[in-house]
Amino acid sequence: MSDHMQNWELDKTKGRFTALFITWLLGNGSLFAWNSMLTIGDYYAYLFPRYHPTRVLTLVYQPFALGTTAILAYHEAKLNTRRRNLLGYSLFFLSSLGLLVLDLATSGKGGLGIFIGVCIASAGFGAADGFAQGGMIGDLSLMCPEFIQSFMAGLAASGTLTSALRLITKAAFESSNDGLRKGGMLFLAISTFFELLCVFLYAFMFPKLPIVKYYRAKAASEGSMTVTADLAAAGIQSSVNDVAEMEDPKQFERLSNKELLVQNIDYALDLFLIYVLTLSIFPGFLAEDTGSHSLGSWYTLVLIAMYNVWDLVGRYVPLLKPIKLISRKGLIFACLSRFLFIPAFYFTAKHGDQGWMILLTSVLGLSNGYLTVCVLTEAPKGYKGPEQNALGNLLVVFLIAGLFSGVVLDWLWLIGKGW
Template identity: 70%
Template sequence: MPLNDANDDSDKSKGKYVAIVVCWFLGIGCLFSWNSMLTIEDYYVALFPKYHPSRVLTLVYQPFAVGTISILTYNEAKVNTRRRNLFGYSLFFVATLLILVLDLATSGKGGIGTFIGICVISGAFGIADGHVQGGMVGDLSFMHPELIQSFLAGLAASGAITSSLRLITKAAFENSQDGLRKGAILFFVVCTCFLLFCVFLYAFVYPKLPIIRYYRSKAASEGCKTVSADLAAGGILTSDFEKQAEENPQPCQPQSNKELYLKNIDYAIDIFLVYALTLSIFPGFLSEDTGSHSLGEWYALVLITIYNVCDLIGRYLPLLNWVKMESRKGLMTVTFSRFLLVPAFYFTAKYGDQGWMILLTSILGLSNGYLTVCILTTAPKGYKGPEQNALGNMLVMFLLGGIFAGVTLDWLWLIGKGW
């Protein structure tokens, strides 16, 4: 692509719909492994009944995710985005394959050794997530808003797809011997194949899409150095952009991470609190603390599926302009109002029936998906490419920090119940 094509507005929409689909698939790949592990919690609860796997695995995952994204966010301006994302997707693939290998090697037997191995793989998922989620959101933050919305919808779709597949596999193997294990193995075979597909999709298809090439060229002309490898993969020479940056320096220095944080602190707090609240309830509370109802052993799976489907629906609602919320005060108000769900879930689990629990779970999912897209598409506006990339990484860091806080707070539901 010639240099002057970088400013050709006609390239903004070329291949947009293909890019939307590709971003959706890449979003699914970002959390497909982790959601698969969460969704087969019934298998792990049966395999490790004394270790609280629905809580422990999440608690192991998060420090690695938060630590990785914190380091990468601090060094964001120097990080090769292509290498970062390829490493993340590749690690997801390898770690998912290792779950299969571990289960087959141990013949599906429990024990502390197997559980430790699964915890190690959970930590690897956290490292991969810290690479991919921050890298992709940062990259898409300086592109068309529909691309980041599609990626975020893909994150939720991974949960909805894995939950649906789990219901199907559970029903298919319900009456067979060792049915839980057979369903889990089938689950991770599908997941492993899909993640290999995502590695090739990001490596060979994504960087060559016209709309992706356009926005990366624009970011490079604004001084963004993290996209050079991606531009080269898309067939664009970066030497022209470097020369242009030297000849036409930006009128002002890019804002530092501290300045970006101070100007967007409300968005950072919002996304942190959204996920702190959500993960204090999902999946641990929904898996272990909702009591026994007529759905029996299907109850927790149904609740998790409903949450994931509603989360996915919530991420598409902002596509309706009259529904999307961009008011900073409005987003803060809705974020804090969600904490009313805590006493609502407590009293419903204690006194209510499964209908009310399903309703509350639907509200939790819808509000989580809706606020995620509203915050992450509204915040990175009015900045140059390098600043939008940095802000996107920063917000994902707070998102993962909120998840870590949430899974820690989730243990409070166990107070007074004994271990």
């Protein structure tokens, strides 16, 4: 190991807990804006009753997320990761601000033109997801697995927090005039502020943490070109070329994306299967196809909240090493077995009461969070920094492809029900 890397060995644990907290916040920020839009779905359903906003907005979001992620994953080795992630969080901020301004400018009116504007913001969220989520998971994949777990827990926490806020705002504004709109405006204002906070966290705090500088310097010593801008932002001017003069050039040889995908195709399929199943049920089916129950207008909000809470819990369960699933065959079997949820939800919606539906939704969320973290913390092991970054990007492509496919399949629940 070079003197350059020996100096950084001393810093490999400093700032670990701060880094875990910031990655949690950044994970939260990667979905907070989008979850805010989903969580105020009852407001958009009121404004645009003819356009199935819960399903349509999700269907608009996913192609942009998938297309952006796929393109960036293909070019990841040459990308400036710092610029990519900052662009993603900035786009989240601007899209949230745009929704807020649109509603204020139109005084909360409906109509096709305004719905198109909301769809444009949804597309902006999708593109931002492609920049930020893929970039962050690729970047964190070359660090320690705990950062991936914390980031993924933050993603789930965004759903839990938005659901909790939605229940609070519904209770606070339910009896007031224009209560749905007031709650929606509060959500968009919080989302706008939080996304701006994420921009500052990633730009000024995260790259300067000693443990983050250590892993990025290590990745640079292994030939990574994606970390140089972040190293420069942290005050480290040595480039990959400087390190190359001290190290064996052969260490910069890396597996191609195709080779990485072949070696990890089961992990990629795991993520695809997890999310194609989850998004074929959540949130569209839960929002529109669960009938009327004693909870009334609270019913859908409670279902979405329970999914989000247990998804968050599931992402912390793998921290308990004895019950973390690490077998590759076991992961495939677990992901395939989740397709039993489809008949379970179908018959529960037809014949079960709200208690059974809440329980089933909770198990859906728990299994989704648990399996996601199990896959993403196991897959990048045993590779050099540039390969870990590339593999992280590839896995996110399959995750979002699963999301998109699930959103499309979600429309099958409407067969025979009319429009």
